């Protein structure tokens with residue numbers, strides 16, 4: 066990728082894609098709320114393309130020759146939000162690739178936007194969002210899940226110190242984004258304390274209320 070100030074999305078003031086080119090659903094929730102878990106269910110049943118901002122950043126961090134690798138590593142370990150130019154560009158690149166090579170046009174953008182500047186820039190330069198799916202979960206529950214996941218995940222931020230920092234960033238920086246969309250009536254709110262199956266059941270019900278149904282339910286079975 067070019068230097069940060071030369072990234073194409075940075076200076077664009079009209080969205081590259083319109084809502085008729087691509088459906089974008091932002092997926093938010095605290096660290097460990099179950100965003101990735103539920104996105105996997107939605108991909109399986111609804112045909113979405115799942116783009117996790119965290120996964121794209123980790124991929125860029127590990128890409129040989131990336132000029133952003135060291136910076137990303139530090140931000141992630143400290144639970145801070147990487148400068149938005151990098152994340153917005155990674156998402157734009159991934160969307161383009163999915164549209165061109167996989168003919169996918171419906172996106173779950175997981176763990177993004179985590180900060181107001183990202184929300185505004187993405188919608189200005191890449192694509193307006195349809196709505197935000199928000200998984201609401203108490204900190205104690207999320208902490209338990211993350212510590213459990215940390216036994217095997219190998220993630221540099223699944224430890225007590227990083228988790229504490231991630232919770233702080235979530236409350237101070239990411240919840241204002243959820244509230245911004247909530248004020249516009251653009252949040253689908255799901256309580257995520259129960260087990261994964263129950264959370265998914267409620268998610269599907271809320272999607273159905275918006276007319277979004279599993280792709281398999283429209284498939285005509287051949288005899």
Ligand SMILES: Nc1ncnc2c1ncn2[C@@H]1O[C@H](COP(=O)(O)OP(=O)(O)OP(=O)(O)O)[C@@H](O)[C@H]1O
Nearest residue numbers: 095096097098099100101102210214259260261264
């Ligand atoms: N509803 C649930 N009940 C119990 N455990 C869950 C539930 N949803 C997810 N988990 C488990 O909790 C851990 C975190 O889930 P997941 O990775 O989906 O969360 P996340 O919101 O994507 O987290 P992060 O913000 O760190 O990426 C995983 O080990 C997952 O298996």
Ligand SMILES: O=c1ccn([C@@H]2O[C@H](COP(=O)(O)O)[C@@H](O)[C@H]2O)c(=O)[nH]1
Nearest residue numbers: 118119140141144145146147176177179
């Ligand atoms: O828009 C984003 C999304 C994520 N980050 C950084 O990545 C980690 C991990 O994200 P997960 O969604 O938990 O995989 C997050 O704590 C941030 O440090 C980001 O900077 N910007």
Ligand SMILES: [Mg+2]
Nearest residue numbers: 100101119176
């Ligand atoms: Mg995740």
